[in-house]
Every structure is written in structure tokens, then in C-alpha cells.
Amino acid sequence: MSRTRRSSLPAARPAATPPGSARHATGTVRAAGGSTRAVTRTLSEDPLGGTVRRTVLPSGLRVLTEAIPAMRSVSFGIWVAVGSRDETGSQAGAAHFLEHLLFKGTHKRGALEISSAIEAVGGETNAFTTKEYTCYYARVLDEDLPLAIDVMCDLVADSVLEPADVETERGVILEEIAMHDDEPGDEVHDLFARAVYGDHPLGRLISGTADTVTPMTRRQIQSFYRRRYVAPQIVIAAAGNLDHATVVRLVRQAMRDSPLDTDPATPAPYRPANPAVRTRAASTVVEPKETEQAHVVLGCPGIDRVDERRFALGVLNNVLGGGMSSRLFQEIRERRGLAYSVYSYASQYADSGLFGVYAGCAPGRVNEVLELTRAELARTAAHGITEDELARGKGMSKGSFVLGLEDTGSRMSRLAKGELLYGDLMPVDELLHRVDAVTLDDVNTLAADLLARPMSLAVVGPFANSDFPT
Amino acid sequence: MSRTRRSSLPAARPAATPPGSARHATGTVRAAGGSTRAVTRTLSEDPLGGTVRRTVLPSGLRVLTEAIPAMRSVSFGIWVAVGSRDETGSQAGAAHFLEHLLFKGTHKRGALEISSAIEAVGGETNAFTTKEYTCYYARVLDEDLPLAIDVMCDLVADSVLEPADVETERGVILEEIAMHDDEPGDEVHDLFARAVYGDHPLGRLISGTADTVTPMTRRQIQSFYRRRYVAPQIVIAAAGNLDHATVVRLVRQAMRDSPLDTDPATPAPYRPANPAVRTRAASTVVEPKETEQAHVVLGCPGIDRVDERRFALGVLNNVLGGGMSSRLFQEIRERRGLAYSVYSYASQYADSGLFGVYAGCAPGRVNEVLELTRAELARTAAHGITEDELARGKGMSKGSFVLGLEDTGSRMSRLAKGELLYGDLMPVDELLHRVDAVTLDDVNTLAADLLARPMSLAVVGPFANSDFPT
Numbered sequence: 001m002s003r004t005r006r007s008s009l010p011a012a013r014p015a016a017t018p019p020g021s022a023r024h025a026t027g028t029v030r031a032a033g034g035s036t037r038a039v040t041r042t043l044s045e046d047p048l049g050g051t052v053r054r055t056v057l058p059s060g061l062r063v064l065t066e067a068i069p070a071m072r073s074v075s076f077g078i079w080v081a082v083g084s085r086d087e088t089g090s091q092a093g094a095a096h097f098l099e100h101l102l103f104k105g106t107h108k109r110g111a112l113e114i115s116s117a118i119e120a121v122g123g124e125t126n127a128f129t130t131k132e133y134t135c136y137y138a139r140v141l142d143e144d145l146p147l148a149i150d151v152m153c154d155l156v157a158d159s160v161l162e163p164a165d166v167e168t169e170r171g172v173i174l175e176e177i178a179m180h181d182d183e184p185g186d187e188v189h190d191l192f193a194r195a196v197y198g199d200h201p202l203g204r205l206i207s208g209t210a211d212t213v214t215p216m217t218r219r220q221i222q223s224f225y226r227r228r229y230v231a232p233q234i235v236i237a238a239a240g241n242l243d244h245a246t247v248v249r250l251v252r253q254a255m256r257d258s259p260l261d262t263d264p265a266t267p268a269p270y271r272p273a274n275p276a277v278r279t280r281a282a283s284t285v286v287e288p289k290e291t292e293q294a295h296v297v298l299g300c301p302g303i304d305r306v307d308e309r310r311f312a313l314g315v316l317n318n319v320l321g322g323g324m325s326s327r328l329f330q331e332i333r334e335r336r337g338l339a340y341s342v343y344s345y346a347s348q349y350a351d352s353g354l355f356g357v358y359a360g361c362a363p364g365r366v367n368e369v370l371e372l373t374r375a376e377l378a379r380t381a382a383h384g385i386t387e388d389e390l391a392r393g394k395g396m397s398k399g400s401f402v403l404g405l406e407d408t409g410s411r412m413s414r415l416a417k418g419e420l421l422y423g424d425l426m427p428v429d430e431l432l433h434r435v436d437a438v439t440l441d442d443v444n445t446l447a448a449d450l451l452a453r454p455m456s457l458a459v460v461g462p463f464a465n466s467d468f469p470t
Numbered sequence: 471m472s473r474t475r476r477s478s479l480p481a482a483r484p485a486a487t488p489p490g491s492a493r494h495a496t497g498t499v500r501a502a503g504g505s506t507r508a509v510t511r512t513l514s515e516d517p518l519g520g521t522v523r524r525t526v527l528p529s530g531l532r533v534l535t536e537a538i539p540a541m542r543s544v545s546f547g548i549w550v551a552v553g554s555r556d557e558t559g560s561q562a563g564a565a566h567f568l569e570h571l572l573f574k575g576t577h578k579r580g581a582l583e584i585s586s587a588i589e590a591v592g593g594e595t596n597a598f599t600t601k602e603y604t605c606y607y608a609r610v611l612d613e614d615l616p617l618a619i620d621v622m623c624d625l626v627a628d629s630v631l632e633p634a635d636v637e638t639e640r641g642v643i644l645e646e647i648a649m650h651d652d653e654p655g656d657e658v659h660d661l662f663a664r665a666v667y668g669d670h671p672l673g674r675l676i677s678g679t680a681d682t683v684t685p686m687t688r689r690q691i692q693s694f695y696r697r698r699y700v701a702p703q704i705v706i707a708a709a710g711n712l713d714h715a716t717v718v719r720l721v722r723q724a725m726r727d728s729p730l731d732t733d734p735a736t737p738a739p740y741r742p743a744n745p746a747v748r749t750r751a752a753s754t755v756v757e758p759k760e761t762e763q764a765h766v767v768l769g770c771p772g773i774d775r776v777d778e779r780r781f782a783l784g785v786l787n788n789v790l791g792g793g794m795s796s797r798l799f800q801e802i803r804e805r806r807g808l809a810y811s812v813y814s815y816a817s818q819y820a821d822s823g824l825f826g827v828y829a830g831c832a833p834g835r836v837n838e839v840l841e842l843t844r845a846e847l848a849r850t851a852a853h854g855i856t857e858d859e860l861a862r863g864k865g866m867s868k869g870s871f872v873l874g875l876e877d878t879g880s881r882m883s884r885l886a887k888g889e890l891l892y893g894d895l896m897p898v899d900e901l902l903h904r905v906d907a908v909t910l911d912d913v914n915t916l917a918a919d920l921l922a923r924p925m926s927l928a929v930v931g932p933f934a935n936s937d938f939p940t
Contacts, residue, residue, distance in 0.1 A: 070540040071876060072873075072876060073873050112795055115793065116795035119795045119862060119866050120861065120862040120866075121869055122865045122867070122869005122870055122872065122873065124870070140869075140873075168804070168806065168807035171807025171808060172810050175807075175808070175810040175811075175832065178763045178830075179763055179811065179830050182653075182655065182761045182765075183652075184652050185649065185652065292649070292651040293645065293648045293649055318589075323585065325586035330582060333642055334574075336638065336641070337637070337641025337645075338645070340642050340646040360648075360652075361645060362644075362645065392589060395589070396589050396590075396592050398592050399592005399593055400592055402542065402543075403542075403592065403593075403611070406877060407877055
């Protein structure tokens with residue numbers, strides 16, 4: 001357990017931004033969906049992995065699998081193309097509230113039956129909600145996959161949302177929000193999103209707030225469930241020691257006569273950008289709090305998920321603040337000892353993105369840390385990075401991607417995100433090739449654009465708003 | 471990144487206590503060490519894994535590897551049998567301070583060369599300090615293993631500890647301590663150890679405190695390094711696509727003429743219990759802090775690492791608070807919605823252990839949560855668990871253990887901990903057999919003993935000491 005150890009590096013330090021799955025021009029042939037028969041294609045037979053196959057069920061629900069016979073386990077996930085940005089202001093937190101409620105019971109199983117079914121065989125199950133999608137997953141030994149499929153499909157397709165459970169779970173979520181407020185190093189990232197996106201849904205908390213969760217009714221959540229959890233918006237992915245046809249058969253069986261067993265339809269294209277994103281430049285948000293450290297994020301709007309520059313951004317991010325050898329780590333931690341945790345990161349959404357630098361430091365040194373960070377961003381914008389740094393940044397992107405392919409969970413996520421967010425799966429070797437193809441000029445042009453933008457600032461710590469005049 | 475998502479279950483919820491590697495009576499033949507030749511044995515050829523081999527170098531340094539040809543990566547770790555409990559009071563934090571400093575530079579490499587060597591090939595490296603041991607590790611693609619061995623052996627064997635680096639790193643560590651103080655859900659576990667162990671070294675913070683770290687001198691740390699980092703106290707472990715003989719050769723080459731290239735010696739037996747552990751019953755420690763939640767741990771001294779009852783304790787812990795189907799999760803979260811995060815856990819040391827229940831709840835509900843927890847512990851002590859729960863608890867222990875064998879990092883840790891903490895590696899099938907052999911009577915006898923003990927309490931939250939009279 002993390003509490004029994006102290007690391008040289010913060011546990012939460014994100015790895016180099018993995019380039020992830022991505023749309024590519026020379027996509028494989030896609031099954032159209034919308035027919036009354038399931039349509040299956042083999043997408044790739046990866047030299048580093050297993051065979052990827054994709055089936056579109058008549059309902060528009062997609063099933064992707066990667067068969068990796070050397071593994072003992074299978075990761076199985078149900079991904080729904082709905083997240084907190086799909087909520088109206090008064091619904092804020094509905095997607096996340098719903099995600100909690102689906103574990104509370106279906107027409108076939110109570111909450112205890114759901115969790116004990118998976119746990120009795122030593123498996124694990126959980127779920128998470130992001131701004132753009134929601135995922136329910138289980139990881140089990142291969143022989144227990146039929147059980148996991150049956151339980152997970154049942155809870156996503158056919159949850160009851162008992163009124164009493166809504167009330168109980170409301171208490172749990174309010175505690176989750178309170179817990180988050182006790183973690184200033186996390187909270188500051190939410191503040192930063194608010195600084196950049198303001199009132200746009202991307203600027204809101206995924207969990208909602210006590211003000212939106214407290215009055216939320218079962219009817220609101222139920223309506224969100226029925227409107228949003230529809231077959232064409234759902235991708236099921238599995239990776240590990242499995243057989244594709246068996247997975248498809250078990251999914252169809254588990255969904256039969258459920259609310260997701262619907263008329264023929266075509267898979268939905270991913271997310272029209274609605275409402276259009278507006279970002280704000282150089283705004284400052286301060287959350288005064290009696291913490292030991294000042295927690296700051298300095299950053300700006302980044303690039304969206306399909307932007308071709310995302311590979312260059314991965315490299316730039318690695319060089320600036322992606323590891324122990326990065327510029328910011330070297331300058332702020334190694335040379336000056338001002339912070340334990342300092343890193344940069346890039347988030348991408350369908351139509352927007354964020355680039356930020358986090359640091360946790362003594363409140364009395366916060367201006368020094370911010371000045372050093374601004375100076376490093378300006379220097380990189382003006383002079384770019386070196387050939388050595390380019391090589392190292394590419395090595396980090398490629399290595400962390402390949403190392404990340406060794407567990408069934410990340411492989412399962414790769415399939416689902418490719419399908420859900422890009423409508424396609426980029427083969428491993430093409431992705432590595434795209435990283436290799438990044439030039440010094442690509443990175444330096446991006447740096448000159450991105451890092452010279454007016455920066456927004458989020459701060460949690462023992463300060464007043466007036467301590468950080470805009 | 472975790473901040474972009476909200477989960478149904480807390481990310482920090484520990485998995486069921488894995489029984490881990492363990493001493494067993496019918497141990498394989500051990501190489502004696504202390505000869506002038508390296509002595510190698512094959513320990514096991516595991517049906518679930520690869521071939522485990524063990525070599526004792528003349529210096530007493532042990533090298534264990536597990537060859538798993540299906541993997542693309544290798545995890546490589548250097549484990550030193552020294553932790554915070556080996557410090558005197560005025561040295562508190564020395565082991566952890568040293569762990570930081572080893573990354574700052576050797577006679578061959580500066581800090582940037584160390585980190586960039588591994589990161590340029592996409593690998594990751596880090597280290598952590600516990601109460602009883604310290605680990606330095608890297609995970610790289612198989613072709614980069616020679617590089618990782620060279621860098622990691624160099625930094626552990628031959629670090630310079632430059633005076634200027636000691637000063638810089640002191641600042642980093644003081645920020646790490648401050649960061650920890652901003653995480654009440656972690657801090658409360660340290661408080662609980664203090665409640666049970668008082669002034670014994672097991673009750674102290676691994677990081678030390680600002681009071682001990684601020685005046686610590688380079689000479690103190692250097693002396694700790696040279697006395698404690700000796701070949702017979704070190705275990706090197708690697709798992710992944712590797713060849714044992716090559717790993718041994720590369721380790722010997724990297725260590726040649728270093729301070730760890732010493733005269734023939736025998737590996738040290740693990741840790742005499744010194745000073746003898748004293749525990750305190752029913753003490754209460756409160757840290758008043760203006761947090762949103764009350765963070766509490768209620769618990770008692772548990773059992774030590776070689777106690778035969780540890781398999782029964784694993785099962786009991788799973789049933790009480792090890793997952794979503796556990797009694798405490800069901801009672802406190804599922805039925806009453808009082809907490810987002812609630813779980814039990816067991817920690818084991820050479821000669822002692824802890825058993826505790828954590829919950830984070832609204833400050834106004836803390837007495838209700840504590841009463842429910844005490845009632846559940848008393849009920850389990852009095853009436854034991856059911857046959858169904860026994861089966862589920864065993865399934866969790868076995869499943870999480872087997873699922874945990876799928877990455878090279880946990881396999882590497884398993885080898886090292888077996889050797890370092892038990893002097894042996896329990897084969898996978900024997901470990902599964904030991905879990906299977908746990909009877910209802912074993913669990914209930916343990917529950918009647920353990921859960922009826924006077925409980926200590928640690929609290930972080932908006933309270934005064936007088937709010938929790940002992």
C-alpha cells in the first residue's frame with residue numbers, strides 16, 4: 001500500500017502522455033452496422049499483441065476483442081459515449097451519479113450479488129466517469145469471463161435505480177466530493193479547468209457539486225440513463241485469453257430482451273462538439289485554504305484529440321515536464337529543491353485540450369516557482385528543444401506505449417478508446433512510426449505557438465485572491 | 471490521470487491482502503554463500519510463470535531472476551534490507567533521505583545522466599522506502615536491460631552524496647513531508663501506527679519529520695549508507711524476458727571495484743527483532759485539522775509476517791473489509807451511504823503487525839461510523855463468518871494473487887520479498903494450496919482473538935482531542 005512507503009518520485013506523477021489510439025487516414029475497412037445481422041471484421045494481427053476483431057451487432061452496439069493467448073486473465077469493459085460534458089448545468093454530476101447507481105441492483109441481482117459474483121472468483125470490478133465517456137469494467141481469470149460478461153452487461157443494460165438506493169448513494173457521492181476537497185493536489189486541476197473553460201461544461205466538476213447533487217431526482221437520473229445509454233453509443237471491449245465469437249455470443253445472450261436489445265441501428269459517430277468550446281486566456285482562480293503547500297497549475301488551452309500535432313505535443317510534454325530528466329523537473333526540483341512534485345501534462349478532448357504544469361511548493365516560494373516555470377516555457381517557446389531532447393522525448397513516448405501494452409486492462413482500453421474516440425484503431429507499428437516521424441521543427445513550431453499563449457493560473461493554498469493579480 | 475475521472479470505488483482501496491511469498495517448511499535447497507564462487511540453483515519452474523533461478527555471489531549479494539519469454543519487458547530491482555525502523559530517533563528519515571540522494575549522482579554519472587539514460591529508452595525508474603526495506607527499480611524493454619542494470623547498480627553501489635545535493639534534496643523532502651500533511655486520508659494511517667507503537671521505531675514516520683530532516687548532516691547519511699548498504703543485505707531481482715546467467719554477469723560487471731565488491735561473506739539472515747516491539751492497547755491519537763471529512767482508523771496489533779495464521783487473516787480481512795461485497799462496505803457504504811471509502815487492511819512486519827479499518831465520513835457522523843464498525847468487529851469476533859463468506863474470501867485471496875502475477879513488476883517484487891523477508895520463495899501452487907487449506911475454524915478462532923482486542927483509534931479532522939475520550 002502506498003501509505004507504507006515513501007518514493008523518490010510522487011506516485012501520482014503521470015507517465016509521458018501516451019499518444020494513444022488515433023484516427024488515421026488509411027483506416028481498415030469498417031463494418032457498417034445497421035443491418036439485422038452481426039457484422040464482423042478482423043482489424044489487425046499485431047506483431048506485439050494478439051488478433052483484434054470487431055463485430056457490430058444489429059442494435060449498433062460494437063464489440064471489439066483482442067485475443068492474447070499468453071495471458072491468464074481477461075479485462076472486459078463496457079464504454080458509453082457519455083460524460084459530464086453532456087450534462088446541463090442543473091444536471092451536473094448526473095453521469096457520475098448514474099455510474100454509481102448501476103452497481104446498486106438490476107431486475108436480476110441486488111448490489112451484494114453483483115459485487116460478490118465477481119469477487120468470489122477473485123476478480124475486480126469498478127467504473128469511472130470522465131468528461132466525455134463512462135466505463136464499467138472487470139478483470140477476471142479467463143475461465144470466469146462468461147460470469148463477468150453476464151454481470152457487467154446486466155448492470156449496464158438493466159439497472160433498477162431504486163428510489164431508496166438513490167438516497168443512499170447520494171450520501172456516498174457527497175462524501176466522495178468532500179474527500180476530493182481534502183486533496184488539494186487533485187482539486188487544483190479542477191480549478192485549472194474552470195480557469196480555462198469557465199462556465200462551459202468542460203470547466204465543471206465531473207462529480208457535480210453538493211449544490212447540484214443534493215437536489216438531483218431519481219427521475220432526472222433515470223431520464224439521463226434511458227436517453228444516453230443506447231446501443232449505438234456503446235462499445236464493449238475485451239482483451240486477454242479469449243475467443244471473439246464466444247464473447248460476441250455471450251454479450252448477445254446477456255443483452256437479450258434488455259433495454260439495449262433494440263431495433264437495427266448504426267453506431268453513432270463520435271460526439272459533435274456541442275456546445276462549442278470557448279476558452280479563456282490568462283484567467284486566475286484561487287481557492288484559499290489552510291494547506292501546508294501551495295498547489296498550482298499554470299497553463300493554457302492545448303490541442304484537440306484529432307489534431308495531427310498530438311504526437312509532437314507528446315514529445316514536447318515529455319521534454320518539458322514528463323519525467324525526471326525533463327526541464328522543469330531538473331530546474332525546479334533537482335537544481336533548486338523547491339518542489340517534490342512538478343510535472344507538465346496534456347489533456348485532449350474531442351474539440352479542445354489543455355496543457356498545464358503542476359507544482360506543489362512552500363507557500364512562501366510560490367512566486368519563485370511560477371517565475372521559473374514561466375521562464376522555462378518562454379525559453380522553450382523562443383529557442384525550442386535540442387536534438388538530444390527530441391530523441392529522448394520520442395523514446396519516452398514509444399517506450400511507455402509499448403510497456404503499457406503488457407497488461408490486459410490497457411489493451412482493452414486501447415481498443416475501446418480507439419473505437420469510441422477515433423472510430424478506428426491505429427496499429428501499434430503505425431503509431432510508433434508516427435512518433436518516429438516527429439521532427440525538431442514540428443516540436444519547435446508547436447512550442448512557439450502553444451507556450452507563448454497567455455497562461456491561466458489555478459492555486460490552492462493559504463492565500464487571498466488578491467495575492468495573484470491577473 | 472486519476473483527476474480526469476471519478477470512480478465508483480476509491481482508487482486507493484487496497485486489494486485483498488495478497489498472502490505474498492512466505493517461508494515454508496519444505497524449502498528448496500539453499501546455496502550457502504560465503505564461498506569465492508557464485509553459486510546458482512534453480513528454485514522452481516512454475517506452471518503459471520517462468521523459471522526462477524538464484525545465484526549467491528561471493529560477496530553475499532543474491533541475484534534472483536524469473537525468465538518469462540512471453541513478456542517484452544523486464545523489471546529489475548535492487549532491494550536493501552534496511553528501512554526506517556533501523557534508524558535511531560535522531561536519525562529518523564535517514565533511510566528515506568539516502569534513497570533520494572542515490573539518484574543525485576555517482577562517480578560516473580550525474581543526476582541528469584541517470585534519469586535520462588533510462589527515460590531515453592522509454593523506461594521508468596523509481597524507488598521507495600518502507601519501514602523494513604528500501605527498493606530501487608527500473609522497468610525497461612528487454613533489449614535495454616543491460617543499460618538498466620548498469621545504471622541501477624551504479625547508483626546503489628557508488629553514489630557520491632555531494633554536500634550541495636544534500637542541501638537541495640533536503641528541500642525536496644521537506645516539500646514531500648508537507649505534501650503528505652495535505653493528504654489527511656494518508657496521514658491518518660501514520661497516526662494509527664503511532665497510536666499502536668508509540669515511540670517504537672515502527673510508530674515513526676518513514677520520511678522523518680521536519681525536526682529530524684532539517685538538522686540531518688551529510689556525515690550521518692553517509693555513515694548510514696556505508697554501514698547498511700552491504701552486499702549480504704542486498705537482494706537483486708529481475709523478471710521478464712531475460713537470461714539468468716546474463717543478468718548475473720552484468721550485475722557482477724556493474725559492481726566490479728565498487729564498494730559492494732567485497733570479501734566473501736554469507737547472506738544476512740533477515741532482521742533480528744531489535745528493539746523488541748511493544749504495542750499499546752486502546753490508545754487514541756487525534757490530529758485536529760480543518761478538513762471536509764473525518765478520516766479515522768480503528769484497529770489493533772495484528773500478526774507478524776511468519777505467523778501461520780496469515781492466510782486465515784487474509785481471508786478474514788477480505789470478508790470484513792476487503793472489497794465491495796465485504797461486511798463493512800455493505801453496512802457503512804451500501805446500506806447507509808455514510809462513506810465513500812471504507813476498508814480494512816492488515817500490515818505485517820518481521821515481529822509484529824497491524825489490523826485496521828479506515829473510513830472517511832462527514833465529521834458529524836463519525837461516532838455513528840465508529841459505532842457501526844465496532845459492532846461489526848464484535849459481531850464477527852463473537853459469531854465468526856459464514857461458509858459462503860469463507861469461500862468468497864478464499865476466492866479473493868487466490869484470484870488477486872494470480873491476477874497479480876501478470877506483470878513483470880509484481881513478479882520481480884515477489885522474488886525479492888520472498889528472499890529478503892522469508893529467505894525463500896513459496897511456489898505459486900503451494901501458496902494457493904495454503905489458502906485453500908484455511909478452515910472456517912481457523913478464521914473464526916483468529917477473529918475471536920484479534921477482533922476482541924482493545925482497539926486503538928486515530929482521527930484527522932475538525933475535532934479536539936477531548937472529542938474522543940479514551
